[in-house]
Amino acid sequence: MAVNNRRPNRSRPTGWPVxxxxxxxxxxxxxxxxxxxxxxxxxxxxxxxxxxxVENVLGRLTWPKVLLCGAASGAWIGLFIGLLLSIFxxxxxxxxLWGVIMGAIFGVVMAAVSYGVTGGRRDFTSQTSxxxxxxxxxxxxxxxxxxxxxxxxxxLADQPRRQHPEEMGFAGPTPTENQARLEDRADERSEKDExxxx
Numbered sequence: 001m002a003v004n005n006r007r008p009n010r011s012r013p014t015g016w017p018v019x020x021x022x023x024x025x026x027x028x029x030x031x032x033x034x035x036x037x038x039x040x041x042x043x044x045x046x047x048x049x050x051x052x053x054v055e056n057v058l059g060r061l062t063w064p065k066v067l068l069c070g071a072a073s074g075a076w077i078g079l080f081i082g083l084l085l086s087i088f089x090x091x092x093x094x095x096x097l098w099g100v101i102m103g104a105i106f107g108v109v110m111a112a113v114s115y116g117v118t119g120g121r122r123d124f125t126s127q128t129s130x131x132x133x134x135x136x137x138x139x140x141x142x143x144x145x146x147x148x149x150x151x152x153x154x155x156l157a158d159q160p161r162r163q164h165p166e167e168m169g170f171a172g173p174t175p176t177e178n179q180a181r182l183e184d185r186a187d188e189r190s191e192k193d194e195x196x197x198x
Contacts, residue, residue, distance in 0.1 A: 016141060021135045033156060048130075056129070061115075067111060079099055081103065
């Protein structure tokens with residue numbers, strides 16, 4: 001079970017992409033599986049790529065619907081206020097009933113004013129959300145190979161990530177830099193071996 005109790009990190013993500021998933025749930029499940037296999041998941045990040053804003057239209061907005069929703073919303077607020085007032089009143093139902101009635105009236109008025117100001121330019125209800133085209137799991141360079149192999153061996157990723165991290169705007173070492181590092185390390189080992197032979 002994932003628990004998020006850290007402060008949000010506003011910096012750009014870094015690391016190598018080790019797996020790509022079509023949904024956040026699949027990416028989360030992959031990280032959870034790695035955690036279950038004792039992988040140091042503090043070196044991983046889940047990044048949404050190709051973000052788009054989607055507005056789903058829920059239905060047509062009419063005056064009866066506007067007034068009904070306003071009355072219902074106001075009634076709930078009035079009920080809450082009425083319950084608070086009933087604590088300090090000898091009568092129990094009186095404050096609650098008046099709270100619901102006054103809240104409903106206030107809600108109808110506010111809803112009518114808000115809808116009337118639009119002048120019929122937005123006669124529909126909708127819900128807006130941000131959707132990612134895919135979710136990549138990034139890993140620090142130190143554990144990237146291990147994470148990629150574990151994800152591949154367990155068949156967790158929807159597709160392997162072969163894309164260069166800089167192409168996605170992520171900071172990370174290039175393959176050429178990695179190759180140069182390996183060659184430098186090999187040269188250092190060769191020099192040490194020669195020194196020992198001498």
